[in-house]
Amino acid sequence: MKQIRIDAPEFRTVGESLPRIDAVEKLTGRAAFAEDIQPGGPILHGAVLRSPHAHARLTHLDVSQAEAMPGVRAVITAADFPDLRFGKYLRDERYMAREGGTVLYVGDRVAAVAADTLETAREAVKAIEAVYEPLEPIVDCLRALEADAPLLHPDLDGYEVVALAAPAGGNCCSENMLERGDVEAGFAESHRVFEQVYTTEMIHQAYMEPHGCLAIHNPDESYTIWSSTQTTFWLRNAVAEVMGISQNRVRLVPTEIGGGFGGKISLIDEAAAAILAGKSGMPVRMVMRRSEDFMATEPRSGFHIAIKTGVSEDMRLVARTMEVVLDSGAFARGGVLMSASIPQFAEGPYAIPNLRVHVRCMYTNKAAAAAMRAPGGPQTNFALESETERIAEAMGWDAVEFRRRNLMPQDYKNLAGVTLQCVNAIETLDAALEASGYDPNQVRPGAAGPGTAGSGAVRSKTVRGRGLGMGNWNVGGFPSGAVIKMNDDGSASIISGVVDLTGVNTTLAQILAEVLHLPMGRVTIRTLDSESAPPATISAGSQALKSMGGAVYKAANHVRQQLFEEAVESLDATPERMELADGQVRVAGAPERTVSVTQLLAQASMKQGPIVGYGSTGAFSRMPSFACHVADVEVDTETGQVKLLRYVAVQDCGIAINPAICDGQVQGGAAQGIGMALSEGFKYDARGNPSTAGFLDYKIPSALDLPNIETVLVEKPAVDGPFGAKGIGEPPNVPPPAAIANAIYNAVGVRIASLPITPEKVRAALREAPREKEAGQTG
Amino acid sequence: MSMDTKRIVTASINGAEISVMADNRMSLLEMLRDAAGLTGTKEGCMTGDCGACSVMMNGRVVDSCLVMAAEAEGAEIETVEGIADGKNLHPLQRKFLEHAALQCGICTPGFLVSAKALLEKNPDPSDAETRYWLAGNLCRCTGYQQIIDAVRDAAAEMRSSAK
Ligand code: FES
Ligand code: FES
Numbered sequence: 001m002k003q004i005r006i007d008a009p010e011f012r013t014v015g016e017s018l019p020r021i022d023a024v025e026k027l028t029g030r031a032a033f034a035e036d037i038q039p040g041g042p043i044l045h046g047a048v049l050r051s052p053h054a055h056a057r058l059t060h061l062d063v064s065q066a067e068a069m070p071g072v073r074a075v076i077t078a079a080d081f082p083d084l085r086f087g088k089y090l091r092d093e094r095y096m097a098r099e100g101g102t103v104l105y106v107g108d109r110v111a112a113v114a115a116d117t118l119e120t121a122r123e124a125v126k127a128i129e130a131v132y133e134p135l136e137p138i139v140d141c142l143r144a145l146e147a148d149a150p151l152l153h154p155d156l157d158g159y160e161v162v163a164l165a166a167p168a169g170g171n172c173c174s175e176n177m178l179e180r181g182d183v184e185a186g187f188a189e190s191h192r193v194f195e196q197v198y199t200t201e202m203i204h205q206a207y208m209e210p211h212g213c214l215a216i217h218n219p220d221e222s223y224t225i226w227s228s229t230q231t232t233f234w235l236r237n238a239v240a241e242v243m244g245i246s247q248n249r250v251r252l253v254p255t256e257i258g259g260g261f262g263g264k265i266s267l268i269d270e271a272a273a274a275i276l277a278g279k280s281g282m283p284v285r286m287v288m289r290r291s292e293d294f295m296a297t298e299p300r301s302g303f304h305i306a307i308k309t310g311v312s313e314d315m316r317l318v319a320r321t322m323e324v325v326l327d328s329g330a331f332a333r334g335g336v337l338m339s340a341s342i343p344q345f346a347e348g349p350y351a352i353p354n355l356r357v358h359v360r361c362m363y364t365n366k367a368a369a370a371a372m373r374a375p376g377g378p379q380t381n382f383a384l385e386s387e388t389e390r391i392a393e394a395m396g397w398d399a400v401e402f403r404r405r406n407l408m409p410q411d412y413k414n415l416a417g418v419t420l421q422c423v424n425a426i427e428t429l430d431a432a433l434e435a436s437g438y439d440p441n442q443v444r445p446g447a448a449g450p451g452t453a454g455s456g457a458v459r460s461k462t463v464r465g466r467g468l469g470m471g472n473w474n475v476g477g478f479p480s481g482a483v484i485k486m487n488d489d490g491s492a493s494i495i496s497g498v499v500d501l502t503g504v505n506t507t508l509a510q511i512l513a514e515v516l517h518l519p520m521g522r523v524t525i526r527t528l529d530s531e532s533a534p535p536a537t538i539s540a541g542s543q544a545l546k547s548m549g550g551a552v553y554k555a556a557n558h559v560r561q562q563l564f565e566e567a568v569e570s571l572d573a574t575p576e577r578m579e580l581a582d583g584q585v586r587v588a589g590a591p592e593r594t595v596s597v598t599q600l601l602a603q604a605s606m607k608q609g610p611i612v613g614y615g616s617t618g619a620f621s622r623m624p625s626f627a628c629h630v631a632d633v634e635v636d637t638e639t640g641q642v643k644l645l646r647y648v649a650v651q652d653c654g655i656a657i658n659p660a661i662c663d664g665q666v667q668g669g670a671a672q673g674i675g676m677a678l679s680e681g682f683k684y685d686a687r688g689n690p691s692t693a694g695f696l697d698y699k700i701p702s703a704l705d706l707p708n709i710e711t712v713l714v715e716k717p718a719v720d721g722p723f724g725a726k727g728i729g730e731p732p733n734v735p736p737p738a739a740i741a742n743a744i745y746n747a748v749g750v751r752i753a754s755l756p757i758t759p760e761k762v763r764a765a766l767r768e769a770p771r772e773k774e775a776g777q778t779g
Numbered sequence: 780m781s782m783d784t785k786r787i788v789t790a791s792i793n794g795a796e797i798s799v800m801a802d803n804r805m806s807l808l809e810m811l812r813d814a815a816g817l818t819g820t821k822e823g824c825m826t827g828d829c830g831a832c833s834v835m836m837n838g839r840v841v842d843s844c845l846v847m848a849a850e851a852e853g854a855e856i857e858t859v860e861g862i863a864d865g866k867n868l869h870p871l872q873r874k875f876l877e878h879a880a881l882q883c884g885i886c887t888p889g890f891l892v893s894a895k896a897l898l899e900k901n902p903d904p905s906d907a908e909t910r911y912w913l914a915g916n917l918c919r920c921t922g923y924q925q926i927i928d929a930v931r932d933a934a935a936e937m938r939s940s941a942k
Contacts, residue, residue: 019876026884027872029859033885208823208831208919209885258821258885259919290824346908503882509893546782599894660879667922695828695917703910703923 001623001663004431006716008655013513017660018520020255021506034212034228035287041591042216044073044114046276046286047121049128050105050296051110054137054365054688055150057322061099062129063111070128071120074279076272077111081239082244088234088266089336090165090173092153093368095242095271103132104152104330105365106689114276137365137688138472138548141327142304142628144171144362150420152363161388167337171363173332176339178415179201179356186354190310190557194391195504196759198307198383199754201681202327203300205372206700209258211297212287215273222249223274230260231538232497236530238267243274250274253315253529254499261672262372262540266298266333281459294693298370299682301327301335303379307346309387311355315397317406319354321344322380322627328361334370335361341474343415345380349425349472349626351408355415371540374730375471378673378737381471382755387736389467390751400440403429403470408624418621420474422718424652424728425626429470432628435712436648438468461637464645465747468630469739472652474622475727481534482551484512484559490583490597491522494561497533498548502729503661507545508552510657510724517581534616542625542727545657547617549722554615562611566600623718626652627731629670633743640762642678644745647709654718654726664710666732673736681756781884790851792817793861801848807841808832810848811858819859819888823917833889834858840896842915851875859888862895870933871895882920888918894930902938904931905938 025031051058063075065619078096082747085091099111115121136150143149149171153159156167168175183721187193198322213227225245229235229252236252243250257264269286276284289297303326308320322345326334339359346357392399407425414420432438483495494512497502505525512523527533537547564575567585571593579588586594604611632646649670656662679699683691717724737755745751750765782891784803789796792815799814807867808825817925823831825844828896832843848926861867862869865922871894874880881887890913904912 017879019879022884023881024868024872026881026887027859027891028863029874029888031884033820033821035812038816059869113881206827206919207884207885209821209915210823246870257883258886287822290826323864337851501883511903664879664882664921664925667924668920671922672919694826695805696826700917700919702914702917703916703927704914704921708906709922709926713901742797 002435002712003656003659004712004714006427006714008715008717011514011723013510013520015655016510017658018506018510019592020503021509022500022759026214029254032228033209033258034214037214037226037255039283040218041216043283043285044116044280045118045121046112046273046284047113047118048109048272049111049125049130049422050197050292051097051106051108053132055135055152056103056132057105057135058097058099058101058130058131059133060131061111065129066113066124066127069120069124071116072113072124073116073282074114074276075111075124076275076279078612080275080279081242085159086238086241087162089163090167090332091160091162092173092329100128102135105367107292107367108330109272112272112276125778138171138367139684139686139688140362141302141362141364142366143326145325147412152365157206164340165332168360172360173328173363174339174361175337175359176342177356177358178342178417181354182317183321183354183356187310190318191313192395193308193310194307194387194394195389196390196753198305198386200303200379201683201755202302202366202369203372203676203680204294204682204698205261205263205299206698207259207261207263210288210290210293211264211268213270213273214283214285214701215270215277216283217274217278217281222251224251224253225270225274226253227253227270228255228257228264230257230264230499230501230540232499232530233535234265234538235267239271239274242267242271248531251531254527257499257501260457260501260539262370263373265538265540266370268297291693294698297673298333298368300372303367305383306644307383307387309391311391311395315402315405317350317352320346320352322357324357324380326358326359326361327364327366328367329364329366331368332361333368334375337371338376339506341376344474344773345376347415348381348384348408349408351412356416366684367389370619371524373672373733377471377473377730377734378676381469381734382741383471384738385471385735386697386741386751386753389742389745398440400433420622422623422691424716426716427714428626428628428650428714429651430470431712431714432630432648432650433649435710436630438466438630462633462634463747464597464634465743465745466630466632467739468628468741469735469742469753470628471731471734472624472626473542473730473734474624475542475546475654476622477541477547477620478537479616479618480547480551481614481616482555483534483546484555486559486600486601486611490601492516492518494525496525496548496551497530497535497536498527498544499539500527501539501544502665503658504539504544504548506768507657507661508549511549511552512556514723515553515560531539541730542729545725546620546721546727548618549725551615553722555613558612558615559613561623562604563597566604567595570595572712575654622767623726625726625728629733629735629739631739633740633747634749635744635762637748637766640759640766642757642762644674647707649732650710650712650714651687651728651732652714652726653728654715654721656713656715657723657725659713662713662728663711669711669729669732670709670736671701671706673733674706674740676755677737677740678756786849787853788848790854790856790858793858805848806844807846807848807851808843811843812850817860818856821885821888830889830893831886833892833916835892835896840893840911859891862891870936871930874929874933878925878932879923880921880929881884886916886918890918890926897930898934902934904934906931
């Protein structure tokens with residue numbers, strides 16, 4: 001990791017690469033993830049009957065045999081839930097299929113069982129009699145657009161819109177369009193116009209910990225639910241909604257979470273566990289099998305992107321349209337959320353005067369898509385940045401200069417009308433060029449030279465290439481509140497309701513230590529449940545640090561201010577002149593005038609009660625974090641195999657509160673993007689059966705597939721983040737597919753427009769290549 | 780599932796003799812987690828594809844999800860809980876901490892067990908050898924480099940303290 005610090009101030013604790021405060025627990029096996037929670041006493045194990053059909057009518061459901069099995073303590077169906085549809089954006093979702101109703105994907109919940117052992121629960125699930133009348137499934141989101149396609153939600157018009165969604169009839173659960181300028185006039189005045197279609201596959205978050213939860217029904221009719229979730233409060237709300245009870249009756253306790261990446265935000269089996277616990281009177285644990293987790297959670301949706309770009313003779317982007325059809329799966333979850341980020345889709349890091357982006361989220365008979373890391377970002381950036389290089393090559397331009405001329409300026413007003421501050425696009429690009437040694441004059445295919453020849457008896461020809469991808473994610477966020485409890489000895493504890501997904505608790509503790517001038521050993525952070533912590537945002541969208549960090553920063557200053565006010569009398573000075581250091585409040589410039597924090601705390605407590613700090617952050621609008629990646633690949637022209645030789649990832653991150661944690665985010669984000677580029681794709685067959693529901697078929701990168709990812713943090717303080725920090729979880733996941741596609745082009749002169757770039761696709765493209773060259777450039 | 784297939788399995792787990800009642804379908808992973816209460820070993824897939832359940836059995840790394848509890852009769856098992864020496868972290872654990880080689884930490888127990896086995900066989904593994912050895916342990920958070928660095932750094936420290 002390298003750090004490039006631009007006008008970056010130095011702090012005491014902020015800026016230190018301190019180890020995660022939960023590291024020892026995790027290194028010794030003591031950290032309790034969802035599957036590890038032991039409530040004490042016997043527990044039951046839950047299992048779910050899931051639809052084996054992608055699209056069918058459930059004509060008959062009989063659970064009596066299952067109920068009669070020894071060891072079975074409860075069986076539940078839709079009849080055990082209020083008759084309602086729920087949803088965060090559009091109320092289109094049924095928690096369990098009703099008899100007479102439809103199932104909408106393989107994995108859709110039909111019934112659930114709690115039994116003494118997991119084996120018994122699974123046997124009982126098999127004993128449930130469910131009869132289906134299969135219906136024609138939609139597996140391809142383009143098919144969903146056709147007039148004669150089956151309607152997956154015939155009552156769409158009647159569904160209640162909660163937020164963001166704009167249902168457009170047919171199978172379209174949301175249609176959104178944003179436009180600036182006049183694209184038609186823009187294309188007319190362009191020197192050249194380029195068109196291309198790009199496609200991406202569904203991607204699964206593939207966190208290493210499957211979804212799991214444990215529920216208890218309490219004597220006061222409330223429920224306690226432990227869950228491995230990214231969001232205590234959104235999940236609590238969804239559980240309450242589906243069960244038809246008030247939110248204070250659900251105490252949602254977040255456990256340690258074994259990765260989420262956007263896939264642990266929605267309600268999964270928690271409400272089933274709660275109802276089973278209520279019906280059986282015993283605690284119920286539900287942990288998904290890996291295959292179940294793959295098929296019945298919420299992957300990243302696949303995109304079909306038609307992009308059209310007009311450029312001027314002097315390297316300007318004049319006009320662009322982007323038509324996106326996205327695969328929302330069975331429900332309007334992530335598709336709708338993604339529609340909220342469409343300004344970033346077509347814009348990326350560039351300023352384009354005439355721009356239109358049109359997104360249609362289509363229902364299909366697949367798992368409902370959600371918001372994986374940088375929702376919509378990697379998909380559209382693949383199109384954007386592939387086009388950047390394709391256009392530059394066709395025009396004979398230097399692709400870096402082409403980018404430079406079009407990067408968005410400071411205070412750029414984006415398509416949604418948000419003025420984007422702290423635009424560090426150029427700094428990020430420059431750092432990437434420097435770190436990688438990228439030479440824009442070497443972008444011609446084959447310019448990077450041959451690779452190391454194939455080893456041993458296998459004769460093969462390898463060619464090297466290098467590619468660059470530039471992207472961004474504009475981080476916005478939701479509200480959070482934080483409480484800081486001062487202990488009598490001057491140590492401090494943060495009470496937080498935000499889940500520690502990425503190490504954020506360590507950085508929050510660093511923020512508190514910095515403001516109150518405490519050593520790390522004197523600050524503690526507790527992630528508490530929905531009944532005990534103030535409401536907090538989701539740990540997603542790169543916003544936890546800014547939302548909760550901002551709240552902690554304010555809460556710490558609230559404590560500081562109260563200490564200063566309490567010190568007015570003893571120090572005979574106004575609070576403005578006071579400083580806090582080493583457990584003392586003192587008067588600036590008069591080191592002899594001090595009073596200890598412990599004394600002030602005791603004094604204040606006797607007078608008006610204990611000093612407690614509260615701080616909060618409201619919803620905040622988006623600020624871009626830029627990422628620029630450079631990939632070096634070696635392509636085997638006979639096998640089509642692509643090997644990554646080197647990978648440089650530069651991240652604009654504001655002040656890195658904990659550089660090691662930022663480094664980890666960048667490496668992990670890039671690694672996932674590399675997987676999306678080269679090997680990952682969550683696939684369904686023509687009947688809508690998932691065909692990659694295990695790690696054998698769904699191939700995430702292993703240690704052998706990745707090179708050392710060299711990271712560079714560009715640290716330039718952001719205006720409104722705590723200590724100038726920006727959110728950075730998402731952006732490193734954005735550029736890898738484009739950077740790698742560009743590197744492959746650079747190596748062998750073929751442009752692959754569909755992800756993942758498998759050896760088969762490379763081989764096929766290489767066979768086609770000579771013909772393509774004869775035909776000349778399209779567009 | 781019937782009662783008659785149950786048997787008592789006795790194994791040495793992290794040096795302590797433990798007997799559990801296991802039915803003939805119980806995996807070693809379930810025996811450790813559910814019967815012995817050692818939940819440090821994780822379940823990621825139950826199909827031998829992720830390495831989260833890695834433990835040492837008679838000196839070899841195994842995916843405990845693929846081993847039947849009955850096969851563990853009389854075996855020496857070592858899990859993540861047995862890696863530290865009381866309160867003193869093993870060099871691997873310390874180096875994981877220093878190199879920020881864990882994020883969510885669900886894969887960490889498996890990596891620690893596999894890495895420890897590697898260093899017992901090869902006290903000075905190269906970057907490539909380390910990657911090869913650990914290729915059966917999946918991590919979705921880190922991108923692996925910090926893990927590889929931590930393992931090799933621990934190896935260096937263990938070599939110099941062995942001198
Ligand atoms: S749980 Fe054993 S290899 Fe995944
Ligand atoms: S640290 Fe999360 S899977 Fe490895």
